Amino acid sequence: MTLAELLTAPEPYRPAVTAEFPALDGGGLEAAAAHASRLAPYVDAVNATDNPAAHAHASNVAVAVALYRLGLEPVLQVACRDKNRLAVQADIVGAALHGVTNVCCMTGDDTTAGDEPEAQRVFDLDGPQAVRTAAVLAGGRYLSGRPLSPAPPLFIGAVENPGAPPFEERAKRALKKVRAGARFLQLQICYRPERISAFCERAEAEGVTPAAALLPTVALVKGARALRYMDAKVPGISVPQEVVERVENASDEREASYQVSLELARNALAQPGVRGLHITDFRHDDTLGRLCSDLGLPTMRTAQGEDAMAV
Amino acid sequence: MATLLATIEHAVKKPVWDCRMCGQCVLHSTGFTCPMTCPKSLRNGPCGGVREDGACEVDPTMTCVWVKAYGRARRLPPPLRDGVDELRAPVDVRLQGTSSWANLATGRDRRRPEGWEAAERAAASGAAPPAAVGPAEDAQDAEGVPN
Numbered sequence: 001m002t003l004a005e006l007l008t009a010p011e012p013y014r015p016a017v018t019a020e021f022p023a024l025d026g027g028g029l030e031a032a033a034a035h036a037s038r039l040a041p042y043v044d045a046v047n048a049t050d051n052p053a054a055h056a057h058a059s060n061v062a063v064a065v066a067l068y069r070l071g072l073e074p075v076l077q078v079a080c081r082d083k084n085r086l087a088v089q090a091d092i093v094g095a096a097l098h099g100v101t102n103v104c105c106m107t108g109d110d111t112t113a114g115d116e117p118e119a120q121r122v123f124d125l126d127g128p129q130a131v132r133t134a135a136v137l138a139g140g141r142y143l144s145g146r147p148l149s150p151a152p153p154l155f156i157g158a159v160e161n162p163g164a165p166p167f168e169e170r171a172k173r174a175l176k177k178v179r180a181g182a183r184f185l186q187l188q189i190c191y192r193p194e195r196i197s198a199f200c201e202r203a204e205a206e207g208v209t210p211a212a213a214l215l216p217t218v219a220l221v222k223g224a225r226a227l228r229y230m231d232a233k234v235p236g237i238s239v240p241q242e243v244v245e246r247v248e249n250a251s252d253e254r255e256a257s258y259q260v261s262l263e264l265a266r267n268a269l270a271q272p273g274v275r276g277l278h279i280t281d282f283r284h285d286d287t288l289g290r291l292c293s294d295l296g297l298p299t300m301r302t303a304q305g306e307d308a309m310a311v
Numbered sequence: 312m313a314t315l316l317a318t319i320e321h322a323v324k325k326p327v328w329d330c331r332m333c334g335q336c337v338l339h340s341t342g343f344t345c346p347m348t349c350p351k352s353l354r355n356g357p358c359g360g361v362r363e364d365g366a367c368e369v370d371p372t373m374t375c376v377w378v379k380a381y382g383r384a385r386r387l388p389p390p391l392r393d394g395v396d397e398l399r400a401p402v403d404v405r406l407q408g409t410s411s412w413a414n415l416a417t418g419r420d421r422r423r424p425e426g427w428e429a430a431e432r433a434a435a436s437g438a439a440p441p442a443a444v445g446p447a448e449d450a451q452d453a454e455g456v457p458n
């Protein structure tokens with residue numbers, strides 16, 4: 001079942017799981033295959049990231065195509081920081097040429113968040129405009145109106161951050177993206193379950209759901225250091241002091257941080273309009289499998305495709 | 312004439328709104344907060360990087376332009392209050408430095424690329440947005456993608 005089928009079925013069949021694919025640099029396709037085979041049993045789709053945290057890596061399109069060939073279902077992440085509207089359209093159409101039809105549009109972190117802060121920031125489009133641009137492509141035209149035939153059958157999504165101010169307005173902003181054409185929303189990592197609940201309730205009241213499927217993000221981290229880092233260094237994510245202390249004071253930090261993630265995941269899945277989870281795995285071990293089995297989610301999808309893998 | 316008007320507009324709007332002369336003014340739908348003062352020049356609301364205290368991701372010494380914009384807009388009467396929720400089109404960079412007053416008078420500031428216009432019309436007529444890929448349709452196109 002494709003991500004689009006899972007997330008748009010009138011009656012949810014089961015929660016979907018998407019995950020951030022690790023950024024790739026060297027190592028060729030073997031490096032991609034190694035990560036792919038680790039993730040494949042547990043995920044319905046994986047995000048091919050677009051220079052995450054404003055650091056250059058192998059491009060979103062290149063990675064998405066590799067994932068597709070490896071038998072995973074990719075989600076092409078499209079950020080507005082590095083590319084103008086021509087390049088954004090070219091990336092979406094180019095990836096679709098290879099069979100990549102899931103697109104997730106976002107504004108993107110600022111250049112100053114990365115290791116090349118001297119770079120020109122672009123932001124020719126913003127997140128909602130990028131969503132609309134993808135919808136225009138899916139409708140069989142470029143922004144200019146020039147025909148694009150056949151139209152790429154895109155399944156378009158966006159992101160939203162329920163954990164950052166202005167809290168009361170986040171659902172309205174999500175609605176703007178839904179009106180622009182988004183059918184799924186991957187939500188930013190959030191360590192405050194009450195904010196997720198409040199957002200999902202507002203999203204339902206505004207009509208964001210069921211028009212779009214919500215996928216809150218759960219991070220898998222090794223311990224308190226990572227939590228502190230996120231809290232201090234990632235604008236838009238705040239980790240409550242109690243959570244950091246709970247993990248820090250535990251006899252087994254890894255276990256304690258896993259329990260925190262599991263609780264957040266359970267809470268997220270219980271919210272209205274939530275049709276799955278998005279996972280950011282900073283541990284790269286077997287925790288994702290454990291999480292899926294603890295949540296009663298499938299743990300044995302098979303990846304098929306040109307380069308079939310044993311999973 | 313056009314440059315004179317731009318000069319006057321800049322003289323009036325710069326001190327009050329820190330106007331950046333994008334030439335397609337949207338102050339009426341942003342609670343009179345200039346979105347071009349956002350370091351990312353976002354026209355449709357805040358990014359996900361707004362800090363816990365409402366400060367900007369890029370420049371923590373300033374309050375997020377959109378935290379201000381929403382706050383101000385929501386205190387205004389209806390037409391001005393709900394404008395923040397409109398989807399604003401990408402800026403036309405050719406209008407940078409020109410007078411938005413002149414562009415408003417001529418309607419130039421409302422001209423959009425044809426593709427965007429078509430999507431707008433489809434959305435307004437209540438037609439299903441083209442992005443709504445249905446499961447059935449998608450199934451055919453997703454050949455080779457694993458389940």
Ligand code: SF4
Nearest residue numbers: 349358367368375376
């Ligand atoms: S935090 Fe607000 S002002 Fe700063 S870049 Fe994001 S949207 Fe713009």
